[in-house]
Each structure stands twice: as structure tokens, then as C-alpha cells.
Amino acid sequence: MFQGMIFPKIENRILAGVLAFVLMMVLLGWAAINEGGRMAAFDETYHARSIEQGAALFAQNCTTCHGANGLGGAKGPALNNPQLFGYDFFPEITKEISDLRVERADLEREASRADTTQERLTQIDSRMAEIDARITELDAPREQQLASAIQKGYDPQQPNRLQNVGWSGTLESFVLTTLIHGRPVSNNYWPIGSSGAGMVAWSQTAGGPLRMDQLEDLTAYILNWNRDWTLDDLFAVQQFAILPKDPGPLLAQIEQLQASGGVIQTAVGTNVRQIVTELETVTGDPVRGDQLYHSAARSFNGTTLACNGCHMPEGPGTGPQTSGTMSRIENERLTDPALANYTARQYLVESIVQPGNYIVPNFQNVMIPNFGENLSLQDLADLVAYLETQ
Ligand code: HEC
Numbered sequence: 001m002f003q004g005m006i007f008p009k010i011e012n013r014i015l016a017g018v019l020a021f022v023l024m025m026v027l028l029g030w031a032a033i034n035e036g037g038r039m040a041a042f043d044e045t046y047h048a049r050s051i052e053q054g055a056a057l058f059a060q061n062c063t064t065c066h067g068a069n070g071l072g073g074a075k076g077p078a079l080n081n082p083q084l085f086g087y088d089f090f091p092e093i094t095k096e097i098s099d100l101r102v103e104r105a106d107l108e109r110e111a112s113r114a115d116t117t118q119e120r121l122t123q124i125d126s127r128m129a130e131i132d133a134r135i136t137e138l139d140a141p142r143e144q145q146l147a148s149a150i151q152k153g154y155d156p157q158q159p160n161r162l163q164n165v166g167w168s169g170t171l172e173s174f175v176l177t178t179l180i181h182g183r184p185v186s187n188n189y190w191p192i193g194s195s196g197a198g199m200v201a202w203s204q205t206a207g208g209p210l211r212m213d214q215l216e217d218l219t220a221y222i223l224n225w226n227r228d229w230t231l232d233d234l235f236a237v238q239q240f241a242i243l244p245k246d247p248g249p250l251l252a253q254i255e256q257l258q259a260s261g262g263v264i265q266t267a268v269g270t271n272v273r274q275i276v277t278e279l280e281t282v283t284g285d286p287v288r289g290d291q292l293y294h295s296a297a298r299s300f301n302g303t304t305l306a307c308n309g310c311h312m313p314e315g316p317g318t319g320p321q322t323s324g325t326m327s328r329i330e331n332e333r334l335t336d337p338a339l340a341n342y343t344a345r346q347y348l349v350e351s352i353v354q355p356g357n358y359i360v361p362n363f364q365n366v367m368i369p370n371f372g373e374n375l376s377l378q379d380l381a382d383l384v385a386y387l388e389t390q
């Protein structure tokens with residue numbers, strides 16, 4: 001009735017409705033756009049803080065070998081370095097030389113065949129001489145210009161560190177896995193001129209002193225050195241990376257990192273349904289699970305779990321006894337209507353990552369609630385495999 005008085009005509013009422021709707025969508029759209037902006041601003045602050053923390057960690061732990069501004073020294077290569085970021089100052093020359101090399105290799109192969117005629121061999125010889133001359137012609141001025149960098153270990157023909165060691169992943173994963181695992185064989189050729197330290201492993205998982213989030217901060221700090229590189233940046237480098245005389249062990253090590261470190265372990269979280277599905281993709285190792293459970297091994301981020309601090313082998317402690325866990329689950333827990341649709345696996349996983357969801361009768365809800373943050377999928381798979389033997 002009231003509406004009818006303001007907008008007596010039906011057309012006007014429809015028009016008012018449409019206008020109101022449009023206005024609402026505009027307002028919603030505006031809010032949504034600004035939400036994105038707020039999130040981006042938040043991400044940026046977060047990233048900036050990570051770089052800042054990485055800078056402090058770098059000053060404390062890395063400058064002795066990698067130099068004050070990451071420019072390298074006698075004990076370690078530069079990281080603040082166009083070569084690490086794969087920057088080539090002379091891409092056309094590099095391209096032309098590499099094309100010529102390919103052509104030369106083809107010709108050499110052809111020359112080595114039994115059926116190549118004498119006439120063709122003469123042609124090949126003269127073409128190869130041309131190629132060699134051209135390569136020298138292309139290389140010489142570049143080498144002259146870069147002489148001071150070449151003295152410090154730079155090779156203009158190998159401007160990309162990742163390519164030189166055959167790393168197929170990102171620079172980020174190269175840096176992070178190097179930090180996690182170190183380069184155990186690098187003490188054979190570092191420090192320069194004597195044998196010694198090399199690059200050690202920094203992660204707590206590998207017995208080093210730093211947590212995973214600290215390694216991520218360091219990685220963010222190093223990657224933040226990327227910029228529009230100039231020749232002055234190249235000349236500022238004090239020492240470039242070394243490819244050892246016998247690169248075999250280094251390359252084997254890199255390959256191994258590729259294979260194992262390609263997957264960087266992260267915390268498994270608390271989504272039981274998702275975790276149970278993901279568990280299908282890994283094989284649990286009950287022996288390591290036993291070690292994790294009894295604090296003889298640490299989880300992926302260096303946490304000592306001490307499950308046995310509350311779970312005694314036999315007899316109740318703060319938590320239910322370890323022995324017979326599986327038969328108790330199958331014969332007692334899963335018959336409880338509260339756990340009607342659970343599988344034993346689901347119950348086990350939930351007991352570990354969300355222990356408060358179901359409290360075992362006669363026990364208190366005191367189990368540590370954040371194991372999901374300190375276990376990787378593999379850690380959890382190992383624990384589950386161990387408990388499934390009980
Ligand atoms: C005792 C000396 C030493 C310390 C301390 C050290 N490093 Fe290294 N680092 C090296 C050496 C030597 C290499 C070269 C290894 C190789 O050639 O395989 C290296 C390699 C690296 C690489 C890979 C670079 C490349 O071109 O292959 C990164 C990234 C790195 N270090 C980061 C760090 C960070 C970050 C720290 C501090 C947490 C650190 N390092 C502390 C000696 C050290």
C-alpha cells in the first residue's frame with residue numbers, strides 16, 4: 001500500500017527495484033575490489049617482513065663465507081650475482097656461439113662416418129675453420145670487456161648458474177634445497193686453495209640450526225637481490241661459483257637434490273579427510289614412525305614429538321597405552337556410535353592432528369593440539385604405519 005503511494009505506476013516500481021538491485025551490485029563489487037587490494041597489501045607486508053628477517057639471518061650466519069652484501073669471497077661464491085639469476089649481458093653472442101657449436105658438432109659427426117667422401121671432408125674442414133674463427137671473433141671483445149670478472153671465476157660462455165649445474169627447477173627451489181641439505185661435497189673445492197668447510201646443511205631436519213620458516217626468509221632475502229642487472233653489478237662480485245675440475249660428485253649431488261628436494265616438505269595441517277586421501281600417495285615407514293614416536297628421530301621441521309612421554313608401552317599413562325592401539329580402535333572405538341562412519345585410518349589421523357574431536361573415555365583432552373603444524377605428510381604416514389603395527 002505504502003509502496004503503491006510512492007510509486008503509483010507498476011513500471012516505476014519495477015524501475016525502482018532494478019535501480020536498487022544495480023546499486024547493490026555496484027556496492028558489492030566495490031567492496032570485493034577493495035578486498036583484493038587489502039589482501040595484496042597484506043601479502044606485501046608479509047613478504048617485506050620475511051625479507052627483513054632473512055636479512056638479519058644472513059648477517060648472522062652467512063656473511064663470513066658469502067660476503068657482506070652476498071658478493072662472495074674466498075670461502076663462498078657470490079649470491080648477489082647476475083649469474084645466479086641467469087642474467088646474460090650478451091644474449092645474442094651467446095646464442096650465435098651456441099648455434100655454431102651445434103653446427104660444428106654435427107659436422108664432426110659427419111666427418112667421422114666411413115662413407116663421407118673426400119670431397120665432402122674438405123668442405124667440412126674449411127667450414128669448421130670458419131666456425132672456429134667466428135667463435136674467436138665473437139668471444140674476444142666480450143672477454144676483453146669482462147676481463148676483471150673472468151679473473152674472479154666468471155665464464156662469459158656460461159652465464160647461467162642453474163644451467164651450468166643442470167638444475168631444471170626454479171631458482172627459489174635451488175636456493176631453498178641448497179639451504180636445507182647443504183652441499184656436502186663442496187668442501188673438496190671450497191674454500192679456494194685449501195680444503196675445509198664448504199656449504200653445510202642449515203635445516204634442523206638435516207641437523208642444522210635453522211627452522212624451515214627461517215630458511216624461507218633467507219630465500220626471500222636472496223631472491224630479492226634480483227633486479228635490472230648492470231655490468232657494474234657483475235664487476236662488484238668478488239668471487240663467482242666454481243665448477244670443480246671433476247664436476248661429477250657435485251652434479252650427482254645436484255641430481256639427487258632434484259630427485260628428493262624437488263618436493264619440499266610442508267606441514268600436513270589438520271584437514272583429516274584431505275590427509276587420509278593424500279596418505280594414499282606415500283608409503284609409511286614403520287621403523288621411522290617408531291623413531292619419531294620415541295623421539296629417536298625428529299619431524300620434518302626439527303620437532304621432537306615425544307609421543308611416548310604420554311603413551312606408555314603398556315599400561316595407561318597420561319594417554320592410552322601404545323600396545324594394542326589398533327585392536328582397541330577396531331574392537332572398541334569404532335563400535336562407539338560417535339565414531340559410526342569412521343575407518344581405523346581416519347580415526348588414527350584424527351587422533352593425531354585433531355585430538356580434541358573425540359576424547360577416549362577415562363582420559364583428559366590434554367594431547368598436544370598442534371601436531372599438524374609439526375608433521376609432514378611423510379612423518380604422519382610413518383607414525384600411522386608404526387601405530388598400525390600395534
Ligand atoms: C662455511 C662457509 C659457508 C657458510 C657459513 C654459508 N655458505 Fe652457502 N655456500 C658455501 C659454499 C662453499 C658454496 C658453494 C657450494 C658449491 O659450489 O656447490 C655455497 C653455496 C650456497 C648457495 C648456492 C649457490 C650456488 O651458486 O650454488 C646458496 C643459495 C647459499 N650457499 C646460501 C647460504 C646461506 C643463506 C647461508 C647462511 C644461512 C650460507 N650459505 C652459509 C659456503 C658457505
Ligand code: HEC
Nearest residue numbers: 305307310318319320351355358359360363364366367368
Ligand atoms: C601431552 C600428552 C600426549 C602426547 C605428547 C601425545 N598424546 Fe596421544 N593422547 C593423549 C591423550 C590424553 C589421549 C586420550 C585423549 C584423547 O583422545 O585425546 C591420546 C590419544 C591418542 C590416540 C588415540 C588412542 C586410542 O586408544 O584411541 C592416538 C592414536 C594418539 N594419541 C597418538 C599420539 C601420537 C602419534 C603422538 C605423538 C605425535 C601423541 N599421541 C602424543 C596424550 C598425548
